[in-house]
Amino acid sequence: MTDRSAAVAELVASLPEGVVATSPESLEKYRMDWAKDPDAGMPCAAVRAQSPEHVQVAVRWAASHGIPVVPRGAGTGLSGGASAIDAGLVISLERMTTIEIDPAARCAIVEPGAFNADVKKAAAEHGLWYPPDPSSFEICSIGGNVATNAGGLCCVKYGVTTDYVLGLDVVLADGRLITLGGKQIKDVAGLSLLKLFVGSEGTLGIVTRATLRLVPAQLAPSTLVATFDSVRAAADAVVAMGRLVRASMxxxxxxxxxNQVEDFQPMGLDRDRALLLVQSDAPEGAREGEMAVIEKACRDAGAADVFVTHDPAEGASFVQARRLAFPAAEAAGALLLEDVGVEVPLLPELVARIEQVGADRGVDVVCVAHAGDGNTHPIVMYDAANADSTARARAAFEDILTAAIELGGTITGEHGVGRLKRDALPAMLGPDVMELNQRVKDALDPQGILNPGAVLAARS
Amino acid sequence: MTDRSAAVAELVASLPEGVVATSPESLEKYRMDWAKDPDAGMPCAAVRAQSPEHVQVAVRWAASHGIPVVPRGAGTGLSGGASAIDAGLVISLERMTTIEIDPAARCAIVEPGAFNADVKKAAAEHGLWYPPDPSSFEICSIGGNVATNAGGLCCVKYGVTTDYVLGLDVVLADGRLITLGGKQIKDVAGLSLLKLFVGSEGTLGIVTRATLRLVPAQLAPSTLVATFDSVRAAADAVVAMGRLVRASMxxxxxxxxxNQVEDFQPMGLDRDRALLLVQSDAPEGAREGEMAVIEKACRDAGAADVFVTHDPAEGASFVQARRLAFPAAEAAGALLLEDVGVEVPLLPELVARIEQVGADRGVDVVCVAHAGDGNTHPIVMYDAANADSTARARAAFEDILTAAIELGGTITGEHGVGRLKRDALPAMLGPDVMELNQRVKDALDPQGILNPGAVLAARS
Known part of the structure; x- marks a missing residue:
């Protein structure tokens, strides 16, 4: 028996039966997230925690043996933040799914494995709403949302995950369990550690509970669909309307x-043009004026066609088409997914550069965007069986990151750095900010066992 | 010539004429903020920086001599965060007041000495709005707002300072100048250092520029004023309306x-009752319904009188009365100002406990609150010439902090810990979170020269 297998036996013995998975077959599903990181390793074990105490036991075990820990939610991450490490430990939060709503304090107290959609559902039963809505909201977990500071479609008006996190329970690198914040809305006592943990991608601690702010239910939105001959013209419309109104999508x-969406699931979209989808949830009285401003911005930017509906179900079908963009691209072949963002006025420039990269590298780059936030998801398509196509796709991927950095933007707006964009981070942040990131990481995880290789390079 | 005065001469020589103040008379105004900390020291010099480079020069000088640095905005802080340290350096940002508006990106690029009100004014010229509005907004600086993560009256609907900070330039403890974030709205590249610096009260770095998110101009609000026989009944009304609508104040x-406000400036308020001031900025169409919900909540909670006005000027006069609460209390005598907060449903319990503390300790405790956020400002009045009165006031101050902690709330919702609430922080956060605060502080300021004694104890 090797040292590692003796250690794993010790872990298995220290937790209830069924909590620790060790067989290669059962570990296979804990190796990768949606990024399908080819460098993902085979973990020595996966702890399917059922309580904060299980997480503490597992982290203490890992710390005592110097074994790296990769925390994992629903595994829908898109940057390889949950790629397993060879012979490391995976701590899965998938079994911790409790959701409790406090309607008087207007918050949800949620375990990390709960799905975003289930939090929304539970809140809706009390006439309340949890706004953050990643495209994957039906199958992504709150723990992952907190770890990446996830965005989504309604962020343009309602903000991102960090704006809704009031409190966190976190297991630290040495196994201690701490509570930050609570149900109080305003709290400036001490450094903003709560906000520091949000978006830390499991590199500083493991979230075992989140207290999330809820707001009154959203009004049923009106929807405008406009088509444009060029994606740049659509982006121009976005910039123009953004100066005047706060659309909700x-x-x-x-x-x-x-075209990929139409191929994947025919919905009658105009295959000849770019599509802009805008919603307004302004109250009656303000609604008509807001929609008029949006429509005018589209027409002024040269929209070929503008369609408006006040029927929520009809509007939702267009939103569904938008949500299918990523699955449709996946169905179309191998892909590299980006998440670059710029200040909104530079969106037309960014989408133009993305098109140019595709032309220059001779690869198909399709692009979907949370345009109102300046956050785009270019998708580089390639033929995985063809080495040349693969190489050109990788070069295009890098070019797009470089374009975002050159425009003063970000290499990741909402997916996180993970492992796939780690090597691009220094070019964006520069040596001083990188060093500051490392100092904070070292202060909170001196042993370097929490998700090493995500965001920052693992110690050599 | 002592070592320190030789060092000061070196500092004076390294910066343009007029930047460094060294005379006791000119230093007097840099000793205290509004907390009037009796333990404030006499600095050896004050650098009135005119550029980030001046701040860098000053911090490098301080680091090389191991001299503590207290950064200072407009000096309106209420927790002694800007109390000078004996023989330490004050870096005042009062001369760095540039404001630039980027209407297309909807943000303001602001130097730290600019007043909050001037940012609002500059934004308004473009039909835009910077929401955070501390009561002192006409005379407090953005740098101080960022340092304390300042709140204000509109936070109940529009959030606090951190929600509007997109980017920061920060001079670190070793004098390096870094840039975090930018004009992009969504950015998750690297740890959330941007959010960590917000609310750090000058203990991690000195902000030399902030990029602030702006939103479309607010609609002119409607105003409801309700009077109640007890403050607890008013708090009950707040809890009830908070479940149903998002009032803007x-x-x-x-x-x-x-009564203090009426004594200070007669405005015809009802001296026999507590006053609740609620505004709605909902768009026409939704406005009437929202006001009806608010009015019903007040009447159900036993309001003696309810008055509604849609005249913005008339509404503003009531807001002005509210803003006078602190100056009126100051005019009435010596005071200790609190900033305790709890989850909203516990607001009635908190205000009841505050009243009880006053009765138990035999001191006058007056209370004003950002009630919709559960954030209260009890003010303990005392006779500074009377040792017994002073002692009872201090005991009452501690009792109120304890009450907030016992209710699971915070000792400071928006003013910051500073020096005056530093000793209460461990009781609220506990040893593990305190240690985590210290680790982050040590990581970013290993020498411990940045605002030592604020938030965390200075090294002994």
Missing amino acids: VELMDKPTV | VELMDKPTV
């Missing part, structure tokens, strides 16, 4: 994306 | 506060 699909 | 003044 501003999503952009370029022509290739529209 | 929910402020509470107890009867003693109403």
Whole structure:
């Protein structure tokens, strides 16, 4: 018996039966997230925690043996933040799914494995709403949302995950369990550690409970769909309307994306043009004026066609088309998914550069965007069986990251750095900010066992 | 010539004429903020920086001599965060007041000495709005707002300072100048250092520029004023309306506060009752319904009188009365100002406990609150010439902090810990979270020269 297998036996013995998975077959599903990181390793074990105490036991075990820990929610991450490490430990939060709503304090107290959609559902039963809505909201977990500071479609008006996190329970690198914040809305006592843990991608601690702010239910939105001959014209419309109104959704699909979605599930979209999808949830009285401003911005930017509906179900079908963009691209072949963002006025420039990268590298780059936030998801398509195609796709991927950095933007707006964008981070942040990141990481995880290799390079 | 005066001469020589103040008379104004900390020291010099480079020069000088640095904005802080340290350096940002508006990106690029009100004014010229509005907004600086993560009256609907900070330039403890974030709205690249610096009260770095998110101009609000026989009944109304609507302002003044304001500036307020001030900025169409919900909540909670006005000027006069609460209390005598907060449903319990503390300790405690956020400002009045009165006031101050902690709340919702609440922080956060605060502080300021004694104890 090797040292590692003796250690694993010790772990198995220290937790209830069924909590620790060790067989290669059962570990296979804990190796990768949706990024399908080819460098993902085979963990020595996966702890399917059922309580904060299980997480503490597992982390203490890992710390005592110097074994790296990769925390994992629903595994829908898109940056390889949950790629397993060879012979490391995976701690899965999938079994911790409790959701409790406190309607008087207007918050949800949620275990990390609970799905975003289930939090929304539980809140809706009390006439309340949890706004953050990643495209994957039906199958992604709150723990992952907190770890990546996830965004989504309604962020353009309602903000991102960090704006809704009031409290966190976190297991630290040495196994201690701490509570930060609570149900109080305003709290400036001590450093903003609560906000520091949000978006830390499991590198500083493991969230075992989140207290999330809820707001009154959203009004049923009106929906505008506009088509444009160029994606740049659509982006121009986004910039123009953004100066005047706060739409509740501003999503952009370029022509290739529209075609992928139509191929995947025919919905009668116009295959010849880029599509802009805008919603307004302004109250009656303000609604008509807001929709008029949005429509005018589209027409002024040269929209070929504008369609407006006040029927929520009809509007939802267009949103569904938008949500299908990623599954449709996946069905179309191998892909590299980006998440670059810029200040909104530079969106037209960014989408133009993305198109140019595709042309220059001779690869198909389709692009969908949370346009109102300046956050785009270019998707580089390639033929995985063809080495040349693969190489060109990787080069295009890098070019797009470089374009975002050159425009003063970000290499990741909402998916996180994970492992796939780690090597691009220094070019964006520069040596001083990188060093500051490392100092904070070292202060909170001196042994370097929490998700090493995600965001920052693992110690050599 | 002592070592310190030789060092000061070196500092004076390294910066342009007029930047460094060294005379006792000119240093007097840099000793205290509004907390009037009796333990404030006499600095050896004050650098009135005119550029980030001046701040860098000053911090490098301080680091090389091991001299503590207290950064300072407009000096309106209420927790002694800017109390000078004997023979330490003050870095004042009062001369760095540039404001630039980027209407297309909807943000303001602001130097730290600019007043909050001037940012609002500059934004308004473009039809835009910077929401955070501390009561002192006309005379407090953005740098101080960022340092304390300042709140204000509109936070109940529009959030606090951190929700509007997109980017920061920060001079670190070793004098390096870094940039975090930018004009992009969504950015999750690297740890959330941006959010960590917000609310760090000058203990981690000195902000030399902030990029602030702006939103479309607020609609002119409608105003409801309700009077209640007890402050607890008013708090009950707040809890009830908070479940149903998002009012844009929910402020509470107890009867003693109403009387202090009337004494200070007669406005015809009802001296016999507590006053609740609620505004709605909902768009036309939704406005009437929202006001009806608010009015019903007040009447159900036993309001003696309810008055509604849609005249913005008339509404503003009530808001002005609320903003006078602190100056009126100051005019009435010596005071200790609190900033305790709890989850909203516990607000009635908190205000009841605050009243009880006053009765138990035999001191006047007046109370004004950002009620919709559960954030209260009890003010303990005392006779500074009377040792017994002073002692009872201090005991009452501690009792109120304890009450907030016992209710699971916070010792500071928006003013910051500073020096005056530092000793109460461990009781609230506990040893593990305190240690985590210290680790982050040590990681970013290993020498411990940045605002030592604020938030965390200075090294002994």
